[in-house]
Amino acid sequence: MSRVLPEDVLLKIFVALEVPDLVRAGSVCSSWLHAYNCLWKLGSWIRPQTPSLIYTTKSSGASDTGFFSLQENKPYTLSLPDPPIRCRYLIGSAYGWIITADERSELHLVNPITGDQIALPSVTTIEQVKPIYDSNGAIHMYEYSRYTGVDGYLDPPSVFHLHKLRDYIFYKAFLSSDPSTGNYIIVLIHNPYWQISFARGGDKQWTWLPYHACYTDCVFKDELLYALLADGEIHAYNLNDPLVKPQVAMEGLKGCPPPKMYIAQAPCGDLLQIWKVPEYSEQDAEDVSDPDLDPSDDDEYFSVSEDG
Structure with a gap:
């Protein structure tokens, strides 16, 4: 007669696993899969993990990313949701999530293990960015102004194509907690002059902190x-x-x-x-x-x- 481990015991075991072993555990049977899903939803499963490397290659698809486990000394290939990961910039990572900027300079949170993705507030809601519309009402350029809350305008505005703004505006991004919980804050250090804006989970726009640069x-x-x-x-x-x-x-x-x-x-x-x-x-x-x-x-x- 087979016996099933209680879920609370499974959870205690699962939290001690490295990510690759945890993913394998979720495929053992239905009860283990349920415990695995509960752990991800709780957002509190993370133990100190051996770092892993994320990369893309020309030989793989545009939406595929390489995931190299240093703990196993082994590469994996993961398929991520669009926009294609190969075309994005990575400006931060924490809690198993990466913060990316796509070819329209829009930001997304992506979990490379689960494939979950969260769209962040539009770049056009950053204080120094304004959209420029074409004759059909679609955004086709950005106006980027160089000013701070302390010094005012230091240079005249520039106009950038959608994919070029990310080269100039994004510096670093930080997370307060696991986005899986829905209760998190993301902070940007961005140009001009390394200023700070932030947004909470579910916000529609960035909040600018104008006090310093x-x-x-x-x-x-x-x-x-x-x-x-x-x-x-x-x-x-x-x-x-x-x-x-x-x-x-x-x-x-x-x-x-x-x-x-x-x-x-x-x-x-x-x-x-x-x-x-x-x-x-x-x-x-x-x-x-x-x-x-x-x-x-x-x-x-x-x-x-x-x-x-």
Whole structure:
């Protein structure tokens, strides 16, 4: 007589699996498939996963993507919904989802494992973008204005073809939580001048944060968005506050900041600033004025930020 494992036991087993093994488990039988689907719908199944690589090749179809499992050292081919994945730009990833920009410069969330796709608010609802219509009422160009909430207009507007705007406007994208739950926020760092806009799941337009520009990176922690400025200053935003004004969580650097800076959450929960500085040649090293900076050190070093 066969016995079926209770679903709660299956779920405890499934949450410990790597993604490829989890997908295989869902194909064993109807009860395992039901547990597998429940886990995806909950959006809370994710355990720390071994990174996987996403890529496309000319030999595969335009809607096919390669998925290389580093844990298994094995490639897979996955078919994703249109628009064709090969024609999209990838500007971010989190919680098993990727954020892509298609040939019309429109943004989509895509889950490469399940094939689920979520259309994000139109690029025409970003503050600095306006649609240009043809004689038939269809959008055929975009007007892109270069201004910030602090400095106003810095350059005259430009006009771009639909596929070209994404080359100029998108920088990075970030997710607050798993979009499978429907309760998430997506944040864009976009041009001109690395400004921030955000949207909640189900929103029809982007909300612009006009208080500052020159943001280089973001991270969500404790329901706050921490945004890193190019000078090292960190701002904390409560995106659930109707006023959504920044609070300074860490002051900026005096003098010349490193050329590349990032922000990340350490396993202990603290926020880290990651500075990337170039390696110096022996000739360059003679010109280094700071005796504490050893050009033989690794080109990345870490600084714990105040997190408010």
